[in-house]
Amino acid sequence: MSDSVEEQKIRKNERKIEMTEVEWEIMRIIWDIEPCSAGAVQEELARRRMSSEGISGKAYSTVKTTMDRMAEKGFLQIEKVRNLQLFKSCISEVDAKQREFRKMLKRAFNGALTPMMQFLIEHEGISTDEASQLRELVRKSEEKAK
Amino acid sequence: MSDSVEEQKIRKNERKIEMTEVEWEIMRIIWDIEPCSAGAVQEELARRRMSSEGISGKAYSTVKTTMDRMAEKGFLQIEKVRNLQLFKSCISEVDAKQREFRKMLKRAFNGALTPMMQFLIEHEGISTDEASQLRELVRKSEEKAK
DNA sequence: GAGCATATTCTATATATGTCGAACATGTCA
DNA sequence: TGACATGTTCGACATATATAGAATATGCTC
Numbered sequence: 001m002s003d004s005v006e007e008q009k010i011r012k013n014e015r016k017i018e019m020t021e022v023e024w025e026i027m028r029i030i031w032d033i034e035p036c037s038a039g040a041v042q043e044e045l046a047r048r049r050m051s052s053e054g055i056s057g058k059a060y061s062t063v064k065t066t067m068d069r070m071a072e073k074g075f076l077q078i079e080k081v082r083n084l085q086l087f088k089s090c091i092s093e094v095d096a097k098q099r100e101f102r103k104m105l106k107r108a109f110n111g112a113l114t115p116m117m118q119f120l121i122e123h124e125g126i127s128t129d130e131a132s133q134l135r136e137l138v139r140k141s142e143e144k145a146k
Numbered sequence: 147m148s149d150s151v152e153e154q155k156i157r158k159n160e161r162k163i164e165m166t167e168v169e170w171e172i173m174r175i176i177w178d179i180e181p182c183s184a185g186a187v188q189e190e191l192a193r194r195r196m197s198s199e200g201i202s203g204k205a206y207s208t209v210k211t212t213m214d215r216m217a218e219k220g221f222l223q224i225e226k227v228r229n230l231q232l233f234k235s236c237i238s239e240v241d242a243k244q245r246e247f248r249k250m251l252k253r254a255f256n257g258a259l260t261p262m263m264q265f266l267i268e269h270e271g272i273s274t275d276e277a278s279q280l281r282e283l284v285r286k287s288e289e290k291a292k
Numbered sequence: 293g294a295g296c297a298t299a300t301t302c303t304a305t306a307t308a309t310g311t312c313g314a315a316c317a318t319g320t321c322a
Numbered sequence: 323t324g325a326c327a328t329g330t331t332c333g334a335c336a337t338a339t340a341t342a343g344a345a346t347a348t349g350c351t352c
Contacts, residue, residue, distance in 0.1 A: 084330090229300070230298090
């Protein structure tokens with residue numbers, strides 16, 4: 001029994017949305033320069049990759065295809081101006097970070113913050129500086145909560 | 147110009163190793179009951195999925211295929227006993243957590259801890275309880291570092 | 293030794309992702 | 323108006339992942 005087109009669409013929209021590495025690279029650029037064309041993103045991507053890791057960029061069509069797919073997934077929004085397309089983000093940076101963080105937390109720490117913190121201190125070599133900074137942050141947040 | 151088989155193998159081994167969601171599910175079980183057979187993992191997976199999310203398990207062959215691939219990737223190790231295979235983990239829980247955490251940190255926070263902490267306090271609604279617990283942890287870690 | 297239970301291997305499909313070339317469209321400027 | 327620069331669309335292929343049925347092997351029990 002094959003599903004109807006409708007059912008497939010529903011499944012498609014319901015499917016868990018995760019950003020891949022390349023998608024993150026693109027999103028970061030979009031957040032910086034939106035609204036922008038695919039070409040602009042492709043160039044900026046090449047620039048960043050070159051300067052940060054010395055690796056080559058990607059072909060225009062590669063970037064464009066990825067961006068089109070991101071639009072389908074609801075990460076991006078396309079606005080037509082004449083025959084051009086301008087891309088804008090549909091999710092905020094905060095939102096994306098939150099999703100990424102929570103995914104990690106769920107996978108690796110059963111969704112709980114405290115065990116993660118414990119882990120950080122035990123295994124991630126949190127520096128004294130970072131620790132006191134952290135303590136400061138926590139103190140402030142406690143104050144604010146009062 | 148196509149690559150030689152050797153080159154393909156090298157690329158294969160060099161490729162970035164990430165655990166997918168299903169692989170995490172399986173790894174968690176392995177860490178708990180290793181050394182173990184694929185069948186045992188499949189049964190335990192069904193049990194956990196049912197009790198935690200009320201969703202169905204997966205066919206034996208699905209689990210087995212995934213586990214074989216995990217062995218290829220170096221997550222698992224197969225030990226033959228007669229005609230049976232016993233699986234063991236090749237990476238520790240700590241190691242896996244570390245990888246997952248760092249991947250998230252790199253993607254979403256440019257690899258730096260402090261911005262992540264800031265983010266947590268601002269957006270993840272760290273509770274007063276968690277905050278003081280955290281503060282306690284930090285205090286202890288500072289003492290130890292002395 | 294025949295058959296059952298269990299395990300392994302092989303094969304196959306669908307979807308996602310990464311990658312890109314080629315063809316086609318169109319606004320601009322000499 | 324015709325060439326060029328820039329964009330868009332289409333199609334294609336490789337690999338990864340998720341999924342699972344079918345065929346095959348084999349140890350054990352009666």
